[in-house]
Amino acid sequence: MSDFQYARAGDVAEALRLGAAPGAAFLAGGTDLLQLWKAGVQSPGQVIDISRLPLKDITAADGVLTLGALARLAEVAAHPAVHPLIVEAIAASASGQIRNMATVGGNLLQRTRCVYFRSHDLACNKRSPGSGCGALAGENRQAALFGTSQACVATHPSDLAVALAALDAEVEIIGPGGTRRLGLDELYRLPGDTPEQDANLAPGELIASVIVPAFAGRSTYLKVRDRASFEFAVVSVAAALRVEDGRIVQARLAAGGVAPRPWRLRAAEAALTNGASFAEAGALAIEGAQPLADNGFKIELLRRAVVRALETVGGAA
Amino acid sequence: MPDPGRIALALTLNGAARALTVAPTDTLLDLIRDQLGLTGTKKGCDMGACGACTILADGRRIKACLALAASYDGAAITTIEGIGALEAPHxxxxxxxxxxxxxxxxxxxxxxxxxxxxxxxxxxxxxxxxxxxxxxxxxxxxxxxxxxxxxxxxxx
Missing domain, CATH: 1.10.150.120 ([2Fe-2S]-binding domain)
Known part of the structure; x- marks a missing residue:
């Protein structure tokens, strides 16, 4: 394991200054950074500890929920003002110990669990640009169905991001040039020819908070995984519906485990508000899926998960 | 003369105040086992998957293998040695x-x-x-x- 220097940022301005230096990595909960460092995947020269910055508050005003980027997942899930879809997604994430450590911002920026990325000696364009994608013709049972490229087929592992995408959340980003906002799914880049960069963040930029607008409806988070707890999603679906007089007036669907970012199923959403059945929405959800040798089962799994999640929220159609 | 590469750290460990120095790369697990000699806390996977290193930090359970020691300055740490003894088990x-x-x-x-x-x-x-x-x-x-x-x- 490589050596690194440690510095604790006293305030946000210091964090931005220290974090912009080449080789610097931000440390919040550390649950992903320490794994990446121990695996030889990431070798920061300097670790900038941002865990004590005043970006931890969870607040609600006029129905709009704001999650400080440094709030711990367990604190978010226990907060009475937090949307139940977010609580469900967090409860399905990691383990009790990890949820006490991991932060909102760190969860959103965690790296893929693709085995080729996590193994320092296997080909991976995300970890080592130009080395090739081992998963493309190798072990690709967990790989993505949507948004991939010839350079990278990795999925994004966050459950929280899927719930936040379905709730139309935005992230507030602070950087040397001030603050800006991105929609949750705009935070992530598709791999294209440059899979090494996961997020639309410049060096030294920080997520300050996540802003979640009100959603007056019912919701559920369905996570399908290889074991019942403490496991990443094979496929997951966040579904939220607002039903008035027996008619769906608002539908939100996002899938996890199938793309390099939380994958909004906008065609299925639009169809649902135009009277489509849950089965028709399930069929639309899988349109355009591009399977590899071993992950084709995820297509049917996604279709069924969408239907199941919609039935849970809206009752059998 | 203090080693400039080490970081001063104050912890409450099983109820006792401790003033220590750590390397920037030390995890709480390394600190507890190797420097403080409390080997009840175990190193299993060392990657956050197995839970053998579970300790309490400020009353909350965490995985010591994924906790960078320097980040826990001021924390109250409880290990298995702090909760019971052979003659008086929890x-x-x-x-x-x-x-x-x-x-x-x-x-x-x-x-x-x-x-x-x-x-x-x-x-x-x-x-x-x-x-x-x-x-x-x-x-x-x-x-x-x-x-x-x-x-x-x-x-x-």
């Missing part, structure tokens, strides 16, 4: 013995530290305990007895 330790909740025992300190945190959350049923204990693996397969021991102390 009720959860007694329950583990009564329920035969171990074979090799390597994961047991982590199971007990995690179980203590679960007890603080007042689990309503066995399923809640099973889910809450999923971050602690037992290769010997003592999980049913581990859940039973925690359930007994929880009054279930």
């Amino acid at each position: 009720p959860l330790q007694e329950a583990f013995a009564r329920h035969d909740a171990l074979q090799c025992g390597y994961c047991t300190p982590g199971q007990i530290m995690s179980g203590l945190a679960v007890l603080d959350e007042h689990p309503a049923d066995l399923e809640t305990i099973r889910e809450a204990m999923s971050g602690n693996l037992c290769r010997c397969g003592a999980h049913p007895n581990i859940v039973a021991a925690i359930a007994e102390v929880a009054g279930l």
